[in-house]
Amino acid sequence: MQVETPAQTTKRQVPAVSRAVAILRFLARSPEPVGVNPLARELSLVPSTCLHILRVLQDEGLVEFDSKTKRYTIGVGILPIARAALQRNTFSTLIQPKLSELSREFGVTSIATQLSEPGQMIVVALSQSNLPFRLQVDLGSRFPALISATGRLFAAFNANDESDLQKRFEKLVWDHPPAFDVWRQEVRDARTRGYSVDQGVYISGVTVVAVPVFGSNGAMVRSIVAIGISERLKDKEIPRLAKAMQAVRDQIQELQIETGS
Template sequence: MTRALAILRLLARAPEPVGVNQIARGLELVPSTCLHILRILQDEGLVDFDTTTKRYTIGIGILPLARAAMQRNSFSSLVQPRLSALSQEFGVTSIATQLSEPGQMVVVALSQSSMPFRLQVDLGSRFPALISATGRLFAAYNSLDTATLQAEFAKLKWDHPPRFDDWCGQVDQAREQGFAIDKGVYISGVTVVAVPIFGSNRKMKRSLVAIGISERLSDTKITKIAAALQQMRDDVEETQI
């Protein structure tokens, strides 16, 4: 079961179809064992196999499972109307993310802005837990040691990569102010504002995020968005008690 899940996660992250040997190497599996698991997953419709290229991709059979999980996620249902209100008020794309596996955040709810040239984000999208504004919060509140942070930071892809020392300073700032801002560092011309939501262990496991075109977001507006996200977080936490 663990190996099958690892294969599915690898295929979900892969930008293109992957061969069995590459999968086996990436997960340190015996190729024959990897092939056996892939065939079972293929029979269940969870992976697709291209007979021409001999490569595998994540299958559409995963969609009913993902849809059912989203529908049963009480947090998603609770936060969705609040995200919609925020998008309409500030003209931003609003999302909620949740830690789904080590090192990955997944979008579990979203609301697109009604303005033209809005940013496209998909439900179920995954991204590294340490990237952008959400990543600064994750680093601030999840007690990762410096060596681990530096190793994971080196894997991140930014439009304008920050220096690690500068990024650590931004992590400290996010911890102090309770929210984080990424102004065009992750994606050129895009500003991301995020606030953390904590689990029972007081570690961050979710976030509320607003994403907008930087030219349209003044410092005053960004401050108002951060305050609105914090209020949304407080309302959600109070409702869940």
């Protein structure tokens, strides 16, 4: 009997699973409940196939169905799965107290993000500042991988196809959209500097500072992000904040090596 090695194993497509995952992701992103036909159209599915999958997901509590409107939303049954994933995420566990320290010292909202589905970053840990005015960010929040300070880092360390990069850039939504050439220079600066800054470009009056966290292959797989009010987070404070964030990144990566996680 011949045993297949990992390199020899062929990855088999399982269409039903891929479609179910696509449906869950779409419903998670949708701000409003969605009917079968619009959902099938958006995902290029046969409506009857889409309906069968939705009914199975509904039976499992992963989607909810409103019999009056005939529309579907993401279900609360997804929460235990998401909670278990976060609890088992060693990076999230290790970085949480460090984020709290950053928030206390610099008066910022500190978050850690992780690359999830293609082109999306997800918030896996966070700490709010104690200031009267603060930004609302939630665990599990998703945003495009190329947006704001984190996006410049993603483009600097992960993106190689220039034409694809520009197409994705043009779909981003900013308060003050930068020109692509300007943004590309900022991407190059971020790569050289080792951190990135967005001062009121993504969100008016808000400064975002991000540092990359690298995987074993050298690509950026996570980021540490600090979000503050631009009026309080002055230019001279940003390098000190970025240095503290880089120190946190290095400490966490050392801990992960020590624990073998």
